[in-house]
Amino acid sequence: MLQLHDLTFKPFLSAQEIENTIEKVAEKINEDLAAKQPVFLGVLNGAYLFTAELTKRFQGNCEVEFTKLISYEGTKTTGKIQNLIGVENLKGKTVIVVEDIVDTGNTISEIVKILEKEAVANYKIATLFFKPEAYQKAHKIDYIGLEIPNKFIVGFGLDYNGLGRNLPEIYQLKEN
Template identity: 45%
Template sequence: MPQATISLHDKQFSPYLPARQIAESIQALAVRISQDYAGRQPLFVSVLNGSFMFTSDLLKELTIACEVAFIRVASYAGTSSTGEVKEILGLQEDVQGRDLIIVEDIVDTGHTMRALLDLLTAKKPASLAVATLFLKPECLQHELDIRYVGLEIPNDFIVGFGLDYDGLGRNYPDVYKAV
């Protein structure tokens, strides 16, 4: 059961999505991915820091052989996107000719995802797909093909299940929205 309200820095957050609903969404994504990649061995490229919980839970539900790698990028300052994406920790694996699935916690403006898709496409993978736990369609500023979407949500600022507000809130199993 989520806490009634949580305080992070100078903001209050109220319960939004319970852990159970998130888990069901991840299980449904895992079934689709396992079917789509049957007989293949994709490399999941997890975008740190926000997607660590999603990546962990998603991979535990998959029924296919797979690998995971991590990349860290940043485009947020506080509660809003800066619009500027900078790669912080690069991908060490050779991805040429591999089936890649980018695992992201949330896609809102699409700036980060557009930059990642461009970065990874240049490395010549066999295929490239995106799996995001949350998508804010009304915020998108780029046309993106996001094959696997856990939940579409409105333009609320959310924390929990890996998502943070200036470093706090990632540890909550439920998702909360700013009030």
């Protein structure tokens, strides 16, 4: 068990399971974009580790950029997206949006608007974790590491009020 602030979390995925999942996503991206020079657009703060791991495994030339949007307070999504760090100079480029987790899809919708405004050549969306039960949008998620239940998780970049991002494994909120 793991205690973060006022909540208790139980083990959910091992570091090795995460490693295997990242490898699977990276292989697919390499297959699809071998002839391209993509920009990996990591969504901060949660996707910083996943972005680093994907770019290490990309077999061609690539660029890395970050954007920061927030939609969570504690364990709940607010339904409102705040854009804290914007992107620029993506016009005409192939972009891979790198998300730690996609649940409702609100953040993805906001990023798609930004990419369309930036006039990118094309984009793909990659997420380490996907919650199909919570997803409410129509945007295609091109690369899904793992589909997981609609439960709150921490670790490997994901946090609860700032804590847990540094954990090499994933923990799920323990229900009482």
